[in-house]
Amino acid sequence: MARVLIIDDDTMMSDMLSKMVKRLGHEPVCAHNFKIGREKVTANGFDLVLLDVRLPDGNGLDLLPELRTTPSSPEVIIVTAEGDPDGAELSIKNGAWDYIEKPSSLDKMRLPIIRALEYRDEKKAQKSFVALKRDTIIGSSQEMQSCLDMLAQAAGSNAPVMIFGETGTGKELFASAIHENSSRRTKSFVVVDCAALPETLVESSLFGSKKGAYTGADKDMEGLIKQSDGGTLFLDEVGELPLALQKAFLRVLQEHRFRPLGSKEEIESDFRVVAASNRNLNQMVQQGHFRNDLLFRLESINIEIPPLRKRKGDIKDLTVHYVAKLCDRYGMETKGFSPEFFDVLSMYDWPGNVRELINTIEWALSAAHDDPTLFPKHLPYHIRIKLARASISKQSLQDDDLLQSIFEGSLPKLPEFREDIITRAEKQYLNRLMSLAGSDIIKACELSGLSRPRLYAILKKYGLSINR
Amino acid sequence: MQQITYKQYNQERLYVRQAKKTNRQHRNDAGGMRNISMRLLVFAPMRKEGNRLINDLIDNFTAVKNLEIYRTVDSLAARLRQPQKKTIIAVIFAVTREDLSDIISIKELLLDTRIILILPDHDHATIAKGHMLRPRYVAYADTTKGEVVAVIEKMCNTILTKNTRKKTLHEGRQ
Numbered sequence: 001m002a003r004v005l006i007i008d009d010d011t012m013m014s015d016m017l018s019k020m021v022k023r024l025g026h027e028p029v030c031a032h033n034f035k036i037g038r039e040k041v042t043a044n045g046f047d048l049v050l051l052d053v054r055l056p057d058g059n060g061l062d063l064l065p066e067l068r069t070t071p072s073s074p075e076v077i078i079v080t081a082e083g084d085p086d087g088a089e090l091s092i093k094n095g096a097w098d099y100i101e102k103p104s105s106l107d108k109m110r111l112p113i114i115r116a117l118e119y120r121d122e123k124k125a126q127k128s129f130v131a132l133k134r135d136t137i138i139g140s141s142q143e144m145q146s147c148l149d150m151l152a153q154a155a156g157s158n159a160p161v162m163i164f165g166e167t168g169t170g171k172e173l174f175a176s177a178i179h180e181n182s183s184r185r186t187k188s189f190v191v192v193d194c195a196a197l198p199e200t201l202v203e204s205s206l207f208g209s210k211k212g213a214y215t216g217a218d219k220d221m222e223g224l225i226k227q228s229d230g231g232t233l234f235l236d237e238v239g240e241l242p243l244a245l246q247k248a249f250l251r252v253l254q255e256h257r258f259r260p261l262g263s264k265e266e267i268e269s270d271f272r273v274v275a276a277s278n279r280n281l282n283q284m285v286q287q288g289h290f291r292n293d294l295l296f297r298l299e300s301i302n303i304e305i306p307p308l309r310k311r312k313g314d315i316k317d318l319t320v321h322y323v324a325k326l327c328d329r330y331g332m333e334t335k336g337f338s339p340e341f342f343d344v345l346s347m348y349d350w351p352g353n354v355r356e357l358i359n360t361i362e363w364a365l366s367a368a369h370d371d372p373t374l375f376p377k378h379l380p381y382h383i384r385i386k387l388a389r390a391s392i393s394k395q396s397l398q399d400d401d402l403l404q405s406i407f408e409g410s411l412p413k414l415p416e417f418r419e420d421i422i423t424r425a426e427k428q429y430l431n432r433l434m435s436l437a438g439s440d441i442i443k444a445c446e447l448s449g450l451s452r453p454r455l456y457a458i459l460k461k462y463g464l465s466i467n468r
Numbered sequence: 469m470q471q472i473t474y475k476q477y478n479q480e481r482l483y484v485r486q487a488k489k490t491n492r493q494h495r496n497d498a499g500g501m502r503n504i505s506m507r508l509l510v511f512a513p514m515r516k517e518g519n520r521l522i523n524d525l526i527d528n529f530t531a532v533k534n535l536e537i538y539r540t541v542d543s544l545a546a547r548l549r550q551p552q553k554k555t556i557i558a559v560i561f562a563v564t565r566e567d568l569s570d571i572i573s574i575k576e577l578l579l580d581t582r583i584i585l586i587l588p589d590h591d592h593a594t595i596a597k598g599h600m601l602r603p604r605y606v607a608y609a610d611t612t613k614g615e616v617v618a619v620i621e622k623m624c625n626t627i628l629t630k631n632t633r634k635k636t637l638h639e640g641r642q
Contacts, residue, residue: 187596188595188596188599189599189602191602191603191604193582193623195622195626196582196604196622196623196626197619198618198619198621198622200618201615201619205605219590219610220590221608222590222595224606227599236604326551329577330549330550331549358580359552362552363551365551366551
């Protein structure tokens with residue numbers, strides 16, 4: 001029996017959905033506003049959430065990212081009276097199972113609920129087989145969670161895996177985790193650094209050679225493909241593999257048989273390939289620098305690791321993990337953090353991704369030396385300078401934008417200009433006030449210092465409502 | 469882990485000092501990869517094979533400012549326990565299988581390092597053990613040193629290209 005949470009302010013709709021869920025043999029729970037819905041989903045595990053968009057105290061779509069990160073990570077079906085294409089897109093992007101307009105007949109809701117719960121059952125069954133070993137992969141953001149789901153899928157299969165990600169995102173850690181979680185973990189994980197191998201050495205390194213195959217080959221040499229027999233062959237920076245060799249490698253990938261240089265006989269190797277690249281291989285295919293058929297073959301399972309700037313929620317976890325690890329390595333007392341330290345780390349763009357973050361932590365530890373707490377002043381100058389400059393230029397840009405939009409070419413009269421600025425500021429203030437006070441008019445009066453009639457009047461002036 | 473005598477310790481210090489002096493002399497009139505933000509650590513045990521490797525590398529990497537040489541696993545481990553501010557390429561020469569076991573005992577310290585591993589022999593067990601270090605390139609004691617040198621050069625150039633690309637991308641995003 002699954003647990004289904006219905007978050008809808010329409011009590012009649014909630015009751016009907018609730019009865020239908022019961023009839024399907026599951027346990028329904030109702031919440032009639034955003035706040036209670038959030039509390040219930042955090043406190044209890046649910047398998048499915050039926051979520052209304054327009055709730056008295058908030059927009060249901062704002063709850064979607066939170067639902068994904070709760071321990072139960074329920075499936076979500078958005079149920080709305082006023083569907084709109086942008087909302088539908090946003091919902092799907094945030095992982096909703098379906099986006100449905102409130103139907104005239106409740107029977108139309110039955111099938112999506114059944115399907116979502118079937119999918120949930122299958123997902124649970126799959127998860128129980130995979131207890132992922134991921135000591136070196138830190139992060140619990142939604143983006144990272146999706147990658148870990150793919151990692152688990154890859155570990156349970158034998159298909160080639162292609163990992164994309166910018167420099168420093170941890171592609172090798174993912175490749176290694178796939179190997180460590182696979183049935184091949186007792187055999188070798190063999191790294192082929194395609195970017196580091198000079199063109200003259202790639203072929204012999206991969207395929208091996210027989211004695212006398214070329215000048216200097218004075219004995220038989222086993223190649224990396226054979227060395228990964230039974231294990232995993234990790235092709236790092238596969239985009240750098242010479243075009244001539246890509247064809248030969250494609251054949252090996254298909255047949256798992258190859259001929260070492262200078263040999264007349266083919267040998268076999270039962271390897272599983274995991275490849276990684278920080279380059280756009282589709283573009284390289286179009287430019288004729290990478291073989292389409294090889295890319296197609298490698299992309300059986302595709303993992304795209306997001307850059308750190310797109311998963312800033314993980315920066316804190318990463319920092320805490322690496323500070324503890326590095327302090328241990330350097331024989332230092334572990335450090336505390338000032339809140340501003342994390343603020344600064346979160347504001348920076350991290351072009352070098354996790355690797356740059358680790359280097360920055362090393363720098364900060366070195367700068368802090370015996371200080372027990374890490375402050376922003378311990379960070380490298382280039383980061384602090386960049387952020388300081390960015391904050392100044394951003395502020396002046398905003399000011400300029402405001403003035404520019406008001407002037408629009410000609411200089412207005414001062415009273416008009418003043419009125420315009422006041423209108424904009426009041427509107428912004430009221431929006432902020434409403435978001436803080438929610439539907440509580442007394443709280444809104446307290447916060448704003450306005451009387452109730454005055455607040456209603458000013459809200460009316462700007463076409464705003466307390467029950468947004 | 470291998471223990472060394474006081475005499476061996478002194479020999480190591482003398483050898484490293486001489487090697488560094490030679491390297492410094494060469495660097496004075498060399499250009500090229502001098503400014504690459506990386507460090508080249510060489511581990512070669514105190515045996516004649518190790519001395520030969522060090523000489524080969526010094527001859528070829530006169531321009532690399534941050535070349536460091538270690539003759540015992542303990543001294544290498546001590547270095548790796550210090551904060552690193554640069555990308556590290558480590559050339560590790562396991563002259564014997566015992567050397568390889570010793571290096572594997574500190575593999576946690578080598579996790580963020582690009583390793584070029586030189587193995588003592590072509591035995592399957594030795595090779596499988598070597599892959600525990602996740603080397604970026606595997607050579608053998610009987611491999612021509614030119615290959616190792618070519619790989620180091622390519623690695624240095626790749627790091628330089630990546631750093632430049634990263635810097636350009638970041639500046640573009642600003």
